Amino acid sequence: DAGVIQSPRHEVTEMGQEVTLRCKPISGHNSLFWYRQTMMRGLELLIYFNNNVPIDDSGMPEDRFSAKMPNASFSTLKIQPSEPRDSAVYFCASSLFGADTGELFFGEGSRLTVL
């Protein structure tokens, strides 16, 4: 398996633009996580899906952020409109059993810069 695949790896955009980040989890994994990493706040869990259903989105910063998982092999994280404070590395991770008992497999991340 190729592992968790994220795209784009890098994105530079201007404030106010819509940003869509994509993730393909490892085939067969039933849990998917979106994290955001910044120097100031470290690794923050944004949202967690189990069997394509959002379980907990309490980490999503505000209404500008939305995430979907239309099927077991694809998820998106959308920011609309984007702001400079959204600049961060966004990681997607998948797991077979859920993070408390199963290993999290992370993608290489999408580095977002909002000017």
Next chain:
Amino acid sequence: LAKTTQPISMDSYEGQEVNITCSHNNIATNDYITWYQQFPSQGPRFIIQGYKTKVTNEVASLFIPADRKSSTLSLPRVSLSDTAVYYCLVGDTGNAGKSTFGDGTTLTVKP
């Protein structure tokens, strides 16, 4: 949520054994303890997981005392390539599997 506390940074030299301790005083009965390693510009990578006593794999050992309020990751004979951030993660079964990363420990291995 079970909160974790780790040292912010540690220095070591090549060939030494490194022990990184994580405190998790309010760990729940069903929680597991997992350690991840992260290199710059990469996602975290699983190192080892345990519930109690001692777990060993090809890269590390994990020591967990009987009260489970702390755990120690042991890296034998570190090399320069072990320079990374190490995260202790405690599973939160009360929130459907959501777990929280702490601030991590930046390990710097010197020649």
